[in-house]
Amino acid sequence: MTETTAPEALLRGAGLRVTRPRLATLRALSAMPHAETEAVIAAVRADLGEVSHQAVYDVLRALTEAGLVRRIQPQGSVARYETRAGDNHHHVVCRGCGSIADVDCAVGHAPCLTPQADHGFVVDEAEVVYWGTCPDCARAAATA
Amino acid sequence: MTETTAPEALLRGAGLRVTRPRLATLRALSAMPHAETEAVIAAVRADLGEVSHQAVYDVLRALTEAGLVRRIQPQGSVARYETRAGDNHHHVVCRGCGSIADVDCAVGHAPCLTPQADHGFVVDEAEVVYWGTCPDCARAAATA
DNA sequence: CGCATGTTCTGGAACGAGTCAAGATTGATC
DNA sequence: GATCAATCTTGACTCGTTCCAGAACATGCG
Structure with a gap:
């Protein structure tokens, strides 16, 4: 409870x-x-x-x-x-196996919320996806 | 040519x-x-x-x-x-009509490429999607 | 506690984006 | 121009997701 x-x-x-x-x-x-x-x-x-x-x-x-x-x-x-909703965190996605890990917002609170030129858009959320290789896949690629 | x-x-x-x-x-x-x-x-x-x-x-x-x-x-x-490939730009997407506009990288060159804790991931690209409302939809919502 | 009411679950079918496979066609090379 | 391999055509098919109608359920009130 x-x-x-x-x-x-x-x-x-x-x-x-x-x-x-x-x-x-x-x-x-x-x-x-x-x-x-x-x-x-x-x-x-x-x-x-x-x-x-x-x-x-x-x-x-x-x-x-x-x-x-x-x-x-x-x-x-x-x-x-995922259950973590509303705390403005982002994700790292592995190109190899597709696994996902949480990452807190990179530059502070909501940095990404202010793009350079917004074309008149009213931006209310920025979503960031980091693409890369997870430790397991990196190890597998190194040994291969 | x-x-x-x-x-x-x-x-x-x-x-x-x-x-x-x-x-x-x-x-x-x-x-x-x-x-x-x-x-x-x-x-x-x-x-x-x-x-x-x-x-x-x-x-x-x-x-x-x-x-x-x-x-x-x-x-x-x-x-x-889209044809603009390889120049590390991002997108604003309208929640209303789904239209997309280009946005250059917010903080400079490749800022987003360094998340706080990377969980051992080797990150090679950061993809940012800004969610918001385009001018047209904002106007329509204001008058409605 | 028992009932009325509106929401939620069951089961099955439908939908749409994207993929697979085999054969015909076309572009590149000599 | 001939040959080979990459590319296009055709058609069926998979898979994730959504829609529909009816039965079951949780909730609030008497």
């Missing part, structure tokens, strides 16, 4: 109903950050038994709209979800 | 064959930056007549691998392509 697991409070606070699939989805996401949809479905099923994929898709969308989870989808990857 | 249109030289320089569909694709992309695949196909067909979508997909992939065009794909959008 503290920080680690208060999914019920989170759901209620967001004005969402508290249901088994939603709790299981939140648990799954906090246990495995950057999980792709299929993995979430598998985790929820391992937790509850049979759950339709539709339910999970629906839950994920509801949670995303409520701001409880964040949807990320680097190029060439399927949709992934 | 100068800078504006030397697609042939570009293709040859990249070691690619010079074919009708490839030239038409390059022309289409330079005429309409950030074009999505479907629009590219339409433009190529308007130029050459019947061309299979498979050919365009293949051409776009070949050009992307050769570094002649860059593939971008903001969340919730289909793949788009």
